Amino acid sequence: GAVVSQHPSWVICKSGTSVKIECRSLDFQATTMFWYRQFPKQSLMLMATSNEGSKATYEQGVEKDKFLINHASLTLSTLTVTSAHPEDSSFYICSARDPYTEAFFGQGTRLTVV
């Protein structure tokens, strides 16, 4: 199947700083990318959907100024957690798809804010 690479796989940052997570589709053009958040022992919660070159569509309750999503090219989307706080600590997963196949998932990023 197609490969989606997410980087970094884990990151620790200080409270108040910003963290950027990258999601790349390595062998296909990702017209749509999805960002999820997963709490321990829970399911995936969709945060936002982005199309290449367009503004992301955020799910209800997700702060767009807190979680900045950029999908500037067909192979790269980034999620920036701004002014991170301990409650933002979580597992973040991206997925990417083109119009012809199902979505493929990155390996996830474990964010710990201290």
Added chain:
Amino acid sequence: AQSVTQLGSHVSVSEGALVLLRCNYSSSVPPYLFWYVQYPNQGLQLLLKYTSAATLVKGINGFEAEFKKSETSFHLTKPSAHMSDAAEYFCAVSDERGSTLGRLYFGRGTQLTVWP
């Protein structure tokens, strides 16, 4: 609207025993259905998918699932569990034919434990 219910947050089986993970869905349009597996601190790996072709779908690692429209179910089975099958399993439905770009709606997940 689409939704998924996974019955049983935890399932335990002995190695070599049948694995049955239950999934029921609700969809306002003909659904696309998926099963994913997640190992600790990793992303999701697609096990199999139903996209309106054959109702019995075979996936990787010996798993299969049967789409039953009358029961709105898509249960995942494997005849003989292996220790390496221990993981979290997620059922998901997509509104592929809808307007939200094929977003996935996930169940809560089922943790499969395999005893030696």
